Amino acid sequence: MKRLAAALLGAALVASLAAADDAAARGKKLFDEGKFEEAVATLRRDIDQYPEHVESYRWLALSLEKLGKPDEAKAAWKDFRALATSEEDRKLADARLGVGPAAADPDIVLDEKTVDAIRIPGQGWFEKKTAHFNVKTHNQRLTEVLGIQAEKYLAALSQKFLNGAAYPHTVPLTVYADQTEYVAAGNPDWSQGGTSFSYESLDGYLRNQMNRKIDLLHTIDGKLNPDLARPKLLPHELTHLVLVEHFGDRPIPLWLNEGIAQYMEVGRHAEANKILYEFFTDRRGAAIPLRTFATLPGYPENRGAIALFYAQSASFTAWLADMLGPEKFHAFLEDLKRGTGAEPALQSALKAGKDWEAPVQAQWLRSVEASAKK
Ligand SMILES: [Zn+2]
Known part of the structure; x- marks a missing residue:
């Protein structure tokens, strides 16, 4: 990222800031209209001219994300973070860079519409293998969403707390239709719908008999499990699974x-x-x-x-x-x-x-x- 020489800072900056605001606003407008390619082109031009203007990087990064260019988006978020003046903006950048809590990433939140579609478990099982999980649920959409979510949480956890360490295992991630199915699979009936077995049986893990898995509940008393939808259980149990093993004996x-x-x-x-x-x-x-x-x-x-x-x-x-x-x-x-x-x-x-x-x-x-x- 280019930086303004300190000598340039002065009265001239006031005028240039106003122009830079206009430029960022043009980028934002294009972004709001869904014209992401145009937004990127415009914002890149603006940044050449006003490299110190933080708002331009925000809209550039968001547009690049929309275009499916994560590496370029990350570079823009890094510049954004370096220039950000508020704690809120720095946290936003950290979250997008995968070094903060996953909360700020809208892609991995189960929104109302998705939740509505997955409210009722179907009959059969839908399975999907991702890099680290074998996801299995009774709803096709839920299987897809959880696969993406689980990988993102794992990456965020590793970057934030484990210095980017790679996770060396593949773990079954299963969402059972209801309490009956969940308990029949060997889970404790007192559990609120989330279990990771490394955590429940540390002794077993230490003797190398650990049965790594994440088991979640789809419905409780006929209603969608609210902790599955928020989402809360998945990052929580996934973190226990990884941490306990990371710390070992x-x-x-x-x-x-x-x-x-x-x-x-x-x-x-x-x-x-x-x-x-x-x-x-x-x-x-x-x-x-x-x-x-x-x-x-x-x-x-x-x-x-x-x-x-x-x-x-x-x-x-x-x-x-x-x-x-x-x-x-x-x-x-x-x-x-x-x-x-x-x-x-x-x-x-x-x-x-x-x-x-x-x-x-x-x-x-x-x-x-x-x-x-x-
Ligand atoms: Zn816990």
Whole structure:
């Protein structure tokens, strides 16, 4: 990307910015009209003239995506990210580059229309093999959509948290019509419709007897499983499957396993912050102290505490990931993988001393409040 020399910045820039705004607006108009080829040509010309104008890169990248040119689109998103002035725009770019939560990618959200078409499971099975999944559902459209989604989530997870590591397995991904079929396939009847077996039987995995699979439920009590449609279950279970194996015989801390799984869910970070903030203010509850939280050996006993634990895991993990950025967060994960305890690994990642708990907790809670009040 070309950059304006600092010497050029001055009064002349005001006039050139207005012209650049016009240029980007022309590109956006063509994009809105579905004239993507023309939009690309126009925006490229504009960028030659006004290489510093961030909006042009936004519409260029989106147009290139529409034309099915992912590599060129990514290059444009990189330029967009470098010039972006708001956190929101940087997050958008990260998501499109596959290094942020998958939420912002409209291609992988099951929209109302698609959900409507897949509401009722059909009779037979529809199967599709993708690079890493053998997808099997009772609805042809659902099979196709899930195949695409699963690959995108896997790629996003790897780029965001595992330094781009390739996933070396092929996993059956099955959506059962209903609870009866789901339980008959060997799944626990208490499950809410999502299971990944590496997670359910870690011992089995460690003895190399792991049965890798992702099992989901199509309907619950005759209605479309809302967590399948949002989509929530698939990225969550897929993340557990990959993470547990990635960490191998040094189990990943519970909060982080659930935290990263929820990070991959659409809209979960904001939702968790709202739940926590309401709990702290309306119900005068308190967060689990971070030192206890970081080393919890198992899930809390009662339902209310479990919900709080999940929300805190989602919120704290996302805060930490944003705070550290991809490289340092990855180094933190590697530290844990080498066997460093959760507390010393956190201290070292945050460059905090032994009295880390109170200041880190205060900083995280401020972010919960700011997010919940948005
Ligand atoms: Zn989970």
